[in-house]
Each structure stands twice: as structure tokens, then as C-alpha cells.
Amino acid sequence: MNAATPSPEAAVVAERLTKRYGSLTAIEDLSFSVAPGEIVGFLGPNGAGKSTTMRILSGTMSGTSGRAAIWGVSVALDPAGAKRNMAYMPENNPLPEDMRVEEYLTLRAKLKDVASERVSERVDRVMEDCDLARRAAGRLIGQLSKGFRQRVGIADALLAEPKVVILDEPTIGLDPHQILGIRDLIRSLRGKMAVLISSHILHEVEQVCDKVVIINRGRLVAQGRTEDLRRELLPDCSFTVTTRSDEAALLSACHRSEPAATVTPLPATTAGWNTFRVSLPADSPARETLAAGLAIAGVSLREIAEVRYGLEDIFLAATRRAPTEPRRS
Amino acid sequence: MRHFRTLLAHELRTALLSWNTWAAAGLFLALMGGIHFFALLEGSRIASERTPVEATLWFFWLPLLCVLPLLTMRSFAEERRSGTLSALLTTPASTAAVVWAKFLAAWTVWVTFWLLFTLFPLLVQQRLGTPGDTRLSDPSVLWGGLCFIAVSGLLHVSIGILCSCVTRSSALAALLAFISLLALTAAGGAMESLPVESWAWLGWLHEPAAHLRTFAHLQDFAGGILDSRPIVLYSTGTLLCLGLAVLAVEGQE
Numbered sequence: 001m002n003a004a005t006p007s008p009e010a011a012v013v014a015e016r017l018t019k020r021y022g023s024l025t026a027i028e029d030l031s032f033s034v035a036p037g038e039i040v041g042f043l044g045p046n047g048a049g050k051s052t053t054m055r056i057l058s059g060t061m062s063g064t065s066g067r068a069a070i071w072g073v074s075v076a077l078d079p080a081g082a083k084r085n086m087a088y089m090p091e092n093n094p095l096p097e098d099m100r101v102e103e104y105l106t107l108r109a110k111l112k113d114v115a116s117e118r119v120s121e122r123v124d125r126v127m128e129d130c131d132l133a134r135r136a137a138g139r140l141i142g143q144l145s146k147g148f149r150q151r152v153g154i155a156d157a158l159l160a161e162p163k164v165v166i167l168d169e170p171t172i173g174l175d176p177h178q179i180l181g182i183r184d185l186i187r188s189l190r191g192k193m194a195v196l197i198s199s200h201i202l203h204e205v206e207q208v209c210d211k212v213v214i215i216n217r218g219r220l221v222a223q224g225r226t227e228d229l230r231r232e233l234l235p236d237c238s239f240t241v242t243t244r245s246d247e248a249a250l251l252s253a254c255h256r257s258e259p260a261a262t263v264t265p266l267p268a269t270t271a272g273w274n275t276f277r278v279s280l281p282a283d284s285p286a287r288e289t290l291a292a293g294l295a296i297a298g299v300s301l302r303e304i305a306e307v308r309y310g311l312e313d314i315f316l317a318a319t320r321r322a323p324t325e326p327r328r329s
Numbered sequence: 330m331r332h333f334r335t336l337l338a339h340e341l342r343t344a345l346l347s348w349n350t351w352a353a354a355g356l357f358l359a360l361m362g363g364i365h366f367f368a369l370l371e372g373s374r375i376a377s378e379r380t381p382v383e384a385t386l387w388f389f390w391l392p393l394l395c396v397l398p399l400l401t402m403r404s405f406a407e408e409r410r411s412g413t414l415s416a417l418l419t420t421p422a423s424t425a426a427v428v429w430a431k432f433l434a435a436w437t438v439w440v441t442f443w444l445l446f447t448l449f450p451l452l453v454q455q456r457l458g459t460p461g462d463t464r465l466s467d468p469s470v471l472w473g474g475l476c477f478i479a480v481s482g483l484l485h486v487s488i489g490i491l492c493s494c495v496t497r498s499s500a501l502a503a504l505l506a507f508i509s510l511l512a513l514t515a516a517g518g519a520m521e522s523l524p525v526e527s528w529a530w531l532g533w534l535h536e537p538a539a540h541l542r543t544f545a546h547l548q549d550f551a552g553g554i555l556d557s558r559p560i561v562l563y564s565t566g567t568l569l570c571l572g573l574a575v576l577a578v579e580g581q582e
Contacts (some may be wrong), residue, residue, distance in 0.1 A: 060415050080421045088419045094412030098346065110335040111420040 008072035011036045011164045011194030012057060017066035019052050019218075026052045027218040030066070034211075036163065037191040041205035041311075042198040044215040045319055050198045051091055053215070054168050057196070058088035071163045084113060087157035091168040091198075093149060097142030101132055101152055104141060105159060112160035126155040131181065147178040154185065165189065167197045171204060183208055206311040214318040222318040230309050233317040235282035238307040239290060240266070242275050244300045253297035254278055258286035273302055332422035333430055340434030344400075353399040354442060357392050361446045364388045369453065369465075380467045382450045383551060386474040387544070390514045392442070393485060398506035400438055401489025404431045405578065406502040414578070428490065428574045436486045443478045447471060470551045477550035481543065484563040485510060487570035494577040514543055 012034035019026045027049035034040045044050050055061035057068050059079040068075040071085035096104060102123060109119045127133040130151040136144060141152060150170060157165050170186070171179045179201070186208050189195050199205050205212060206226060213223040222229050243250060247265055254261040258280050266275040280286050286293065291304050344350045368384040371377070377384070408414035417427060450466035458465040492505035546559040 058419050060418055080423065083419060083421045090412065090415060090419075092412055094416050096411075096413050098343075107335065107339055108420065111332055111417075111422050113331075113421055 008036070010034060010069075011038070011071055012040075012166075012196055013067070013069040014053065014057065015067040015069075017053065017056060017068060018064045019049070019056060019061070020064045025218055027056075027063075027215070030215065030218070030220055032213045032220060032223050034164070034194045034196055036194050038211060039186065039190055039195040039197065039209045041209035041212040042196055042215075043202070043205065043212055043311075043315055044198075048215045048319075049218040050215065051168055052218075054088065054166050054196070054198065055090075058086065058090075058166055059083055060088070060090075084160075085162055086164040086166065087112075087160065087162040088166045089153045089157045089168060089170060091172070093153040095141045095149060095152060097140070099141055100138055101141060101144070102127065102137045104152065105155060108156050109159050114160050122159055122161075126158050129158065130155040130185065146173045147175065150174060150178070150182065154182065158189075162193060164194045164196070167195065169198055169200065171199060171201060179204065202311040202315055212311065212314075214315060216319045222314070226311055226314065229314045229318070233314055234309045237280045237282065237284065237287045239278045239280075240275065240303070240305050240307055241278050241294070241301065242270070242273050242303040243294075244273060244302075246274065247276065250274075250276055250278070250294075250299060253294050253299045254286075254290070256297055257290055257293035258284045260284070261286065270302075277307065332420075333426040336422060336426055336430035337433055340430050341437065344434055344438050347403075349399060349403060350438060353396050354445070356399070357396045357442045358445060360392050360395065361385065361388075362449055364391065365446075365449045365453075372465075380465070380470055381453075382466050382471050382474070385450075386470070386478075386547065386551060389474075389478060389547065390543075393514065394507055394510055396442070397439060397485055397489055397510065398492075398503035401435050401486060401493050401506055402499040402503035403493070404435060404490055405493040405574075406496050406499045409581070410497040410499075418578075424575050424578050428494075428571055428578060432487055432490050432571055432574075435490065436482055439482050439486055440479050443475055443482075447475065469553055473551040473553055474547060477547045480550075480560055480563050481546065484566040484570065485513075487567040487574070488513070491570045491574045491577065494574045494581075513541075516541055 010033035014033070015031050017030040018028050030049070030053060042050055042054070052061065056063045057070065057075065059075045059082055062076065070082040073081040073085060075082040099107070105123045105126065106119060109122055110116075114122050124133065127137055132148065132151055132155060136148050136152070141149065144152065150173070154167070154170060157167065167186070171182050174182065183204055186195060186197065190210070197205070197209065209226075211223065211225055212229065214221050214229075222233065224232070241250065245253070247263055251261070251263045254263060260281050261284075262279045264277045264279070266277055268275050278290065280290070291301070294301060294304070365381065365385040368381040371384065372381045379387075405414065408417070414427075418424065450471055454466040488509050489502075489506040492509060493499075493502040496502050496505070540558055540562050546556075549556055549559070
């Protein structure tokens with residue numbers, strides 16, 4: 001549909017977006033972008049302003065100030081033009097209960113300017129892609145399970161082959177099998193369309209997304225690739241050590257390798273063995289030699305493993321950080 | 330325009346499959362059938378200048394207040410409550426197209442109800458009347474009256490649509506429509522019965538009040554008088570209400 005449109009540098013642009021409800025500020029000075037074909041996770045605690053931002057980007061709500069653009073088209077100045085390039089699935093995925101799946105998707109395809117001769121083909125295609133064709137095509141939406149309803153919402157989002165897809169909590173309420181299916185589906189969109197996805201399931205975001213944007217209390221606290229954020233927000237290096245030695249002996253041994261090392265006891269998992277977390281400064285050379293250093297110091301080791309910080313740790317570190325602190329751009 | 334056509338077809342289909350429409354149709358036909366029956370009964374007992382059809386049409390306000398709010402109450406209120414209106418507005422279809430499609434669908438259903446009502450006088454004429462005798466059912470009065478219903482219905486339906494835009498509760502939307510339509514009809518009736526022109530301090534109201542005389546409009550239409558002023562009144566009122574409805578939907582979403 002938009003094949004002739006030249007590809008802009010950013011598929012989604014939020015520039016100093018602010019939304020106020022009277023004296024309450026939902027989002028403030030929020031700026032980020034999503035590149036064409038990129039999958040970006042949009043994270044934040046409850047009430048951080050994720051849904052508000054997504055609604056402004058989708059054109060269903062106007063911002064108080066700032067600029068939102070979809071595929072180079074201003075959402076405020078040309079909402080219809082922006083909507084032609086974009087599909088939005090809201091958090092609760094509202095669907096008409098009294099329509100059949102195929103009938104609903106056909107209506108949506110017509111409203112989304114899919115060429116008349118392609119409506120049937122596109123509806124069949126998205127129903128096939130979302131595993132609706134065999135089991136749900138002719139059923140009333142009101143009779144569908146939560147999983148199938150989410151699939152209908154995603155099928156609707158993909159109908160018109162938009163340049164940008166905005167999904168607000170697409171896997172909420174789904175069982176693990178359904179989550180896997182949706183995750184694979186979203187992954188298959190990489191390179192074809194820009195996807196902005198909000199989710200509370202951080203493991204899922206980490207697996208699917210190229211980049212994350214983290215907001216807290218309406219302001220941006222971090223954005224970038226997970227690896228970069230890990231280096232920025234959690235620069236120290238930690239190891240889990242299981243040993244027969246006590247805390248004092250282990251700390252003394254660690255100090256031989258790195259004087260700035262700290263030791264924190266963790267709950268023991270095996271009788272007779274103690275578990276500790278050993279933290280080293282970010283650029284400590286002891287990172288490479290800690291295991292050997294402990295052995296030389298006579299610490300009896302059962303296990304030593306580097307702690308790999310996940311997105312959950314990054315998210316917690318970012319959201320603990322005050323929103324006014326300098327942040328990545 | 331393509332969005333409008335798609336939405337109109339969808340709204341008509343929804344109306345056709347809704348229990349609400351069928352309940353409203355049943356109520357409408359029961360009301361109008363009953364009124365027509367009593368008008369016929371009255372006409373057979375007492376000689377009157379009014380034909381039974383004319384007498385029946387005079388009660389147009391009854392289904393207007395009792396049935397029309399049922400047709401329009403769910404149009405936006407229900408969609409806003411369930412969230413499907415937000416989903417609809419994520420498509421390139423404009424708010425105006427959505428409002429006009431819902432309005433035209435409700436107006437079509439309203440006019441269809443009245444067309445169904447014509448079966449009563451036509452059947453009566455066929456069964457009891459004699460060819461050439463129009464005392465039982467005067468076609469000119471019937472079709473003139475229906476023209477009034479269709480033209481005034483534009484404003485009445487648009488008021489119902491506007492009321493449905495301002496709340497998430499269908500019941501509240503129906504109540505608001507009932508009160509608004511009652512005020513509009515009663516205002517017209519009051520203007521007719523009160524000697525407004527003789528009151529000095531209300532004298533200035535005489536000219537504008539003349540435009541609000543709903544029952545006089547019905548009489549004119551039924552009598553075959555085509556006055557452009559009520560047509561302008563109803564069409565501009567319709568545009569105003571629908572414009573406000575668009576603003577209300579955009580403001581709330």
C-alpha cells in the first residue's frame with residue numbers, strides 16, 4: 001500500500017512528548033525513536049505512562065505538547081495519513097462480541113484502505129499467520145478464548161501490512177504456549193515493519209526486541225540495546241561463589257586479587273556449603289583471575305559463576321534511577 | 330467516502346441483527362397500531378374533520394419519546410463502554426464518517442419503522458374502505474405526514490446520537506434523549522398554545538418561536554404545504570447536533 005513511500009530515517013518519532021491532565025503530568029519531555037524494521041520494547045512500571053504514549057503515537061489521544069510522527073507523517077497534523085502507515089493494538093484489545101472473526105477482519109481491512117480486490121486475500125493470509133483460519137474463522141468473537149482474541153487483535157494489526165505496529169501488552173493473559181506463538185509471530189516481523197511493543201514480561205521483551213525504551217513516572221530513564229544498557233546501568237561484575245569458607249575468609253581471599261571487592265552472603269542451597277555474591281568494579285582485572293586467585297588463597301570452591309544481568313536487573317536499575325538524572329539519547 | 334459506505338453498511342447490519350432494534354420495532358408497531366385502532370374507533374363514533382390517519386399521526390410524539398431513544402442510545406455509549414470506538418478510531422476512518430454512518434443508519438431504521446406503520450392504514454383501506462373514498466385513509470395526508478416524520482427525524486435522530494456521545498451508559502443516553510426530545514416537542518407545543526405575541530416582554534420571541542411549532546409543521550406537511558423554513562430548521566439543527574457529536578467523540582477519545 002505504501003510501497004512507493006520513501007523510507008524515513010525513523011519509523012516512529014516521539015519528540016519531547018508531554019501529556020498533562022490538569023495538574024497531573026502523565027508523560028513529560030519524552031523523546032525516542034524506532035528505526036524501520038526494528039522491534040523495540042517499551043517498558044516501565046504500572047502508571048509510568050506507556051499506554052498514554054502509545055495512544056498519542058496511535059492518534060487516539062492528543063498530546064499537550066511535543067511531536068509524534070509515524071513514518072515521517074505528523075500524527076497531529078495528518079492523523080489519517082499517520083494511521084495509514086500504522087496499526088495499534090490497545091492493551092485490553094476491545095473487539096465486538098457479536099461479529100465473526102472473518103467478518104470483523106474484512107470490515108477492518110476495508111476501513112484500513114486495503115484495496116478491494118486484496119481484502120479477501122489479506123484476511124485469509126493474516127488468519128493463517130495467526131493460526132485463526134482453521135479453528136476460529138467462523139466463530140463469534142464473544143465466544144473466543146483470551147488467546148484467540150489476542151490473535152484476532154494481532155491479525156487486525158497486520159492486515160494492511162503497515163510500516164509500524166504498536167502493540168500494548170499483546171501477551172497479557174496468555175498461557176506459555178500462546179506466548180511462544182505470539183513471540184514467534186512478532187519475531188517474524190523483524191525487518192518487515194517497525195514494532196513498538198509494551199510488555200510486563202521482561203524475559204519475553206529481551207528475547208524479541210532489538211532495543212528497549214524504559215520510562216518511569218512519565219520520563220525517559222534509559223533507551224538502547226540491552227547490552228549497552230547493561231554496561232551503562234550495571235557496570236560492576238559479580239560472581240556467585242559456593243564455598244566451605246566463611247564470609248571473612250572469602251573476603252580476605254578476594255582482596256588479594258581486588259582490594260575493592262565486596263562480598264554479600266546469599267541463602268545457602270546445600271548443607272555445609274555457603275553461597276556468596278562477590279562484586280568487583282567494572283574494569284577490574286580480577287574479573288579474569290578471580291577463580292584462580294581464590295584457589296591459590298586456599299578457598300575450597302564448589303562453584304563459581306559470573307552473574308549475567310538480565311533485562312529485569314536493567315529495568316530495576318533504570319527505574320530506581322531518578323528520572324531527572326542524565327540519560328542516554 | 331469509502332469509509333462512510335463501509336461503516337454505514339456495518340451499522341445497518343448491526344441494527345438488523347440487534348435485539349434492541351427488534352424490541353424497538355415491536356414497541357413502535359404496538360404503540361402505533363393501538364393508536365390507529367382507537368383513532369378508527371373514535372372516527373366511527375364521532376364525526377370529525379380529522380381522518381383516522383391524521384389523528385394517528387398527531388401522536389407521533391409518543392414513539393418519538395419512547396422508541397427513538399432506544400434506537401440511538403447504544404450507538405456511541407455502548408461502543409465507548411466496550412472500547413470498540415477507540416479501536417475504530419485507530420483506522421484512517423474519520424470521526425465525522427463514523428458519526429454520519431451511525432446517524433444515517435439510525436435514521437434509516439426510524440423511517441423504516443414509519444414505513445411499516447403505513448401497512449395499518451393501507452390494510453384498513455383495503456379491507457374496510459371503498460375505492461375512491463379517502464375518509465379511512467387519505468394517502469396524501471399519510472405520505473405528507475411521513476415526509477414530516479422523515480425531515481424532522483433528521484433532527485430528532487441527531488439529538489439521540491449526540492446524547493449517546495456524551496456518556497458511556499446507554500440508559501443515561503436514552504434518558505438524555507428522552508428529555509431533549511420532550512423539551513423540543515413541548516417547546517413547539519407550548520409556543521402554539523401560549524399567546525406569546527401578545528406578551529410585550531416576550532414579543533421578540535414570536536418570530537423565532539414560529540419556527541419551533543412542531544405540530545404546525547406536521548399539519549403543513551400533511552396538508553401538502555411545502556414550507557422551506559421547517560426544512561431549513563431541521564437540517565441546520567441536524568448539522569449542528571452532528572457537528573457537536575463529532576467534537577464530543579474527538580474530545581473524549
